[in-house]
Amino acid sequence: MSRIAAALGDGAVIAKRNLIKIKRVPDILIFVLISPIMFVLLFAYVFGGSIDIPGGSYREFLIAGIFAQTVVFGATFTGVGLADDMQKGIINRFRSLPMSRAAVVVGRTASDVVYNVLSLIIMALSGLVVGWRIHNGFASALAAFGLLLLFAYAISWIMAFVGLIVPSVEVINNAGFMVIFPLTFVANTFVPSQNLPTPLRVFAEWNPVSAVTQAAREGFGNLPVGTPEPTGWALESPVLYTLIWTLVIIAIFAPLSVRRYRTMAHRR
Amino acid sequence: MTNIIEARGLVKHYGEVKALDGLDVSVPEGTILGLLGPNGAGKTTAVSILTTLTSADAGSATVAGADVFSSPGEVRKRIGLSGQYAAVDEHLTGFENLDMIGRLYRLGKVTSRQRARELLDRFDLADAADRPVKTYSGGMRRRLDLAGALVAETPVLFLDEPTSGLDPRSRIELWAIIGELVARGTTLLLTTQYLEEADRLADDILVIDHGKAIAHGTANRLKDMVGxxxxxxxxxxxxxxxxxxxxxxxxxxxxxxxxxxxxxxxxxxxxxxxxxxxxxxxxxxxxxxxxxxxxxPTLDDVFLTLTGHAAEEEESVEELV
Missing domain, CATH: 3.30.70.100 (Alpha-Beta Plaits)
Incomplete structure (x- = not known):
């Protein structure tokens, strides 16, 4: 069996094990499902009244931003899950089995796609309730969801690496928030990036979270005529820019995470 | 008789601490070696190296014909390991744990399931098979963990302190199971700090202290050494x-x-x-x-004579801390 086939086959066994855990510990799932609803309501009703989007409605503008933010946040689960696994006895079992050395990380990032699918469904439903609509047809909306999931999958690999280098589960939550908050807020997620002060605006325009948000808005048709046109190559070709980031992140962090897992000292 | 486990001059440092200091281990096919020593003697380190979990700073080792350092993947196919902390997933049921292990040994779907049910029956866990491990008692978890090591019927087994922390009844149950295994010709390396356990189960005992072998022989021979x-x-x-x-x-x-x-x-x-x-x-x-x-004389006397301290004294010190 080739190495890649082994990683995928064994990864599937591990992913199944992670998914059983979601079923057995539904508290995690409830958090995954409730927090996007909270975000939708919070931004639609608390901030929404004060933010004016020329040409369209804030709620239409907002939802894609919340999609992007939530799936990126969801990546912390990957880190938490792995950090948690590494502290448990089960990891010594895995390390003594003739399984692919990549399977634990491959399986974890794969099972976390399921979290993101669930939270996207919940968010889309709550978005529809507060007035968000898909205007460009089903196929292009589906493509937009696909791109969001792909991007989230890439971020999962970053958090997988972080989860393998931190000493404990608590650290990863704090470390994750420190990176993910600026990344998801200094972007066009909640406000159009044009209004930001110059240094932040430049950051926002090249921030891949902005690109994936922009791509999703285009896919859903949430950018009616009159919405401020973004500037910069990244936001003018958001799909391509997002795909480039996705590939680069996976190309860097997948081998790094797998290597880290392989060489990780026997913790005990 | 060929040695299924053969290690020469294993050395391992953890920072300043020398966990293993030139340890030799050899276990002939179909026998049980008891690795006996107090906490911190290097027993778990030796098992970790032989089961490919940890690298060694020096030395060489082969297990079932495969080199531990150059072909760890081959070694993993030929060993089963049950550690001192039950390495099972507590959110999975007993069945799901064993089935998963079978899949990861690449036994295939049908064989993995069949083997899981068989082992659950044999280890008296059939009634609890479909309950999450979280609800198991300590003894049940240990039995499940041991069952995990047997899933692929590998020729070599490593059991690292299989009964530490168990109540006397569970310990005796586990001893009976281990006894059965050996009757089937499995080669076994067992670590323990319980002298009675080594005395009862092992064909051959290697007494280690501070990462070095200090005596080697059958229980009777070791006892004769002290008169x-x-x-x-x-x-x-x-x-x-x-x-x-x-x-x-x-x-x-x-x-x-x-x-x-x-x-x-x-x-x-x-x-x-x-x-x-x-x-x-x-x-x-x-x-x-x-x-x-x-x-x-008991092995306690052997220990005292050889090392100047009792085998279990370090454990009791730890318990007081």
Whole structure:
């Protein structure tokens, strides 16, 4: 069996094990499902009244931003899950089995796609309730969801690496928030990036979270005529820019995470 | 007889601490080696290296014909490991745990399931098979963990302190299971800090302390190393010094004296006759004898003689901390 086939086959066994855990510990799932609803309501009703989007409605503008933010946040689960696994006895079992050395990380990032699918469904439903609509047809909306999931999958690999280098589960939550908050807020997620002060605006325009948000808005048709046109190559070709980031992140962090897992000292 | 496990000169440092200091291990096919030593002696480190979990700083090792350092993947196919902390997933059921392990050994879907059910039956876990492991008792988790090591019926098994922390009943149950395994010809390396366990299960015992082997042999041979029988006697409140001088005339070596409990352990020869004589002399000297026994040396005596400290003393210190 080739190495890649082994990683995928064994990864599937591990992913199944992670998914059983979601079923057995539904508290995690409830958090995954409730927090996007909270975000939708919070931004639609608390901030929404004060933010004016020329040409369209804030709620239409907002939802894609919340999609992007939530799936990126969801990546912390990957880190938490792995950090948690590494502290448990089960990891010594895995390390003594003739399984692919990549399977634990491959399986974890794969099972976390399921979290993101669930939270996207919940968010889309709550978005529809507060007035968000898909205007460009089903196929292009589906493509937009696909791109969001792909991007989230890439971020999962970053958090997988972080989860393998931190000493404990608590650290990863704090470390994750420190990176993910600026990344998801200094972007066009909640406000159009044009209004930001110059240094932040430049950051926002090249921030891949902005690109994936922009791509999703285009896919859903949430950018009616009159919405401020973004500037910069990244936001003018958001799909391509997002795909480039996705590939680069996976190309860097997948081998790094797998290597880290392989060489990780026997913790005990 | 070929050695299924063969290690030469294993050295491992953890920072300043030398966990293994040139350890040699050899286990012939179809036998049980008991690796005996106190906490911190290097037992778990030795198992971790032989099961490919940890690298060594020096030395060489082969397990079932595969080199531990150059082809760890091959070694993993041929071993089963059950560690001192039950390596099972507590959110999965007993069945799901074993099924997963079978899949990861690449036994295939059908065989994995069948094997999981078989083992659950054999380890008396059939009733709990479909309950999450979280609801299992400590003894049940250990049995499941041991079952995990047997899923692929590998030729070599490593059991790292399989019974530590278990209540006496669970321990005896586990011993029975281990006994069955060996009857089937599996080669087994077992670590333990319980002398009784090594005595009862192992064909061969390797005593290690501070990362080095300090003795090697069958339980009987090790006991012979420290001589013949012992008289243990407990005397009355003011009789210790008197008893000491009486017993020194019988003692073949160094007596162990526990002053607080007024307890003496005296190496002797001559069996029951020696005991009778000793009791007469004690009585003649007016020593009140509260308790007395004649016994063969235990591995405890071996340990004390070889290392100058008891095998389990470090554990009890840890428990106090």
């Amino acid at each position: 013949g029988e012992r008289i243990e006697v407990t005397v009355g409140d003011h009789d210790l010094s008197n008893a000491r001088s009486v017993m020194s005339t019988f003692s073949l070596g160094e007596m162990q004296v526990d002053e607080r409990n007024r307890h003496l352990v005296v190496p002797v020869s001559g069996g029951a006759a020696a005991l009778t004589q000793a009791l007469r002399s004690l009585d003649g000297a007016g020593v009140e004898v509260r308790d007395v026994m004649l016994r063969r």
